Each structure stands twice: as structure tokens, then as C-alpha cells.
Amino acid sequence: MADVDAVVVGAGVVGLAIGAALARSGRECLILDGERSFGSWTSSRNSEVIHAGIYYSGLPLKERLCVRGRELLYAFCESHQVPFKRIGKLIFAATPDQGADLDRIVRNAEAASVRDLRRLTGAEARALEPELDCAEALLSPSTGIVDAHDYMTALLAEAEAHGARFVGLTSVEGLSQVKNEWELRIGEDRVTASFVVNAAGLAAHRLAERTEGLGEAFVPHVRYARGNYFAYGGRLPFSHLIYPIPVPGGLGTHLTFDMGGAGRFGPDVEWIEAVDYTVDAGRRESFVEAARKIWGRIDPDRMVPAYSGIRAKLSGPGEPAADFRIDGPEAHSLPGLVNLFGIESPGLTSSLAIAELVMAKLGLADQVA
């Protein structure tokens, strides 16, 4: 008999959503994290945007899981009193020639069955946001914001209410199969489980490297792209999230607000070799330039380095964007194991849908209450 039915390695937003789904299905579940508290890596270093699902053409998992995850997330926030706002967003074409980029986004949205996008002339956009200087824009009413920490707290509470346990300061060093169970190495300790989900975010490929029996083809090469944010120390005259046309590697330095109304610009895309969250104050000029495209009257002296988050990327600079990679037994042939790689944006939005998919891959889908 295994010690527990299931172990989730990693208590970020994705691991917590999976832990809650496993617990709801009646499985005894441990959620382990190397840090003292849950959600202290990427899940608390992002834009906290609930994405509509309009950017992911050719990336079927991101497209499907974002749209489904967004619906599930709004419903979860409502039923669990998690603060959120359907604030809406404008994606703007600064010049008429960027209209073709908006056309492309409209086509992506249609392919993803997102039908609420509205094309706005420059005048219509200015009627909504008088300070935005643009040729035309798209309005996405189903884009929103959420308090990521409150969301994770609610997920953990849900998991615990169904019997799951979170254990911090518990770094899983490796996995091996012993008979029909998984044995997890944690320092001198060993824990066995029938199901293991590797939701270790930026370190998921490292744990995969230390998973006995997992073929090389199932350990992807992961690269890191830091996204830096600058905060604005003053009032910003906008009521929607404001996005430029996407850039390679990211959505373009945009303006988002947290639930308290504080505005921040970012994230940009900076390829790095190792995890390091330092925001280089020297990037200020490029942030001021990007922010000026959104608001020409920005006061550069009020732009201050804020924080950064790191994307785990499955493709490198100049390569086409990669999809999420969620490998279950159907891929690597190891029963009871699911590895999640490249869960960058829109991973927060998609978290509940990712959990559904993981349950299906483990053969437990029907048992979700």
C-alpha cells in the first residue's frame, strides 16, 4: 500500500488547482513545496490577468485550456468569494498599418470561439479611454483581473476541506518506480504514492531529469525569459487594461492594474540563463518608451522598478511560440505520472482547466465531484 494516493509536487496555482481536483475526487493527497509557503514562485510574479484566450492560434492546449479555464475561474471566484473584476481590455494599433495585426487577433479569437471581441475605430476607443492615442483597437470585455494570492488561498482551502495536506519546506529530489508505486526522495525520507503530478514550474524539467525510467524525449529543454515590471507612482487615467500588439516571446509591455487599482507596466521579455528576479533599473528608458505609446503624457520620473516573473519557455528566442506540454502515461508510458512543462501565460487563467486535463490523463476524470 502506498503512503498516500497522490502527491502533487509544487504548490503554485497549477499544483494547487490539481491538488484540489484530486482531493475532491476522494483521493488522499499531499501537496508538497520546497518553499515555506505556497505560490511564492511564478504564481505570485505575474500580471494577474484573466485572459480571454484570443492569442493562441496553432497552440491547441493554450487555446482550449485558456478559454475553458477562464470560464471555470470566473465561476470559482464567484462561488469562493475571490476578488476579481471583469475590467476588460483594449488592444490598440498605434498606427494604421498595425490594423493587420488586429485582424490576425480577430481571426485567432474566432478560431477559439471567443465571440465577444469588438473592433473599435480610434474615435470609439477614445470614447472609452480618452488618453489613449491609437488608430484603432479591439475591446475584449471578457478579460479580467484576479487577486492571485486570494485565488491560491481559496484553492488550498478547497483542497484541505476535502482532506488534502500542504507541506512546505519539502523539496522533492527524485522519483523512482517501486513495484506499482512511485517513491519520492525527500532528503533522507521516502514517500510512496500511486499518482504523482510534477507541477514544479521553473524546476519541472529538473525533477523530470531525476525521474527514473523517464526517457530523454520526455525531458524538454527549458529556457527562461524574465518579464520585468515597472510601477507607476501616480494616477493613471485608464479604466481598462491596455495592451499593444504582441511581440515575440510575450504580449508586449502593457498596462495592468492590481485589485487595489495600482498600475504597472510590463512584462517585457529578457532571456536569462538562471533564475534571478533582479529588475535592472537600466531598463527604465525602454519602459518609459513603451509606456509613452500607451499614455503620451506619462511622467518618466514616476516609473520605478517593481518586480519580475520568469517564464519557463519550451522555445527559444526567434523560434515560434510553444504550447503547454502536459505529458501523461499516454505520452511517456509511465503509469500514474503527469509532468507539466512550459506553463507560462496563460497558466493562471488556465489552472482549473489544466487540473481537469491532468485528472483525465490520470484516468480519474469521472471521479471529480
Ligand SMILES: Cc1cc2nc3c(=O)[nH]c(=O)nc-3n(C[C@H](O)[C@H](O)[C@H](O)COP(=O)(O)OP(=O)(O)OC[C@H]3O[C@@H](n4cnc5c(N)ncnc54)[C@H](O)[C@@H]3O)c2cc1C
Ligand atoms: C511575467 C509573467 C506574467 C504572467 N502573467 C500572467 C497573466 O496575467 N495571466 C495568466 O493567466 N498567466 C500569467 N502568467 C503565467 C502564470 O503566472 C503561470 O502559468 C503560473 O503561475 C504557473 O504556475 P505553476 O503552479 O505551474 O508554477 P509556480 O507558481 O512556479 O509553482 C511551482 C512551485 O513548485 C515548487 N517546486 C519547484 N521544485 C520543487 C521540488 N523539487 N519540490 C517541491 N516543490 C518544488 C516551487 O517552490 C513553486 O512553488 C505569467 C507568467 C509570467 C512569468
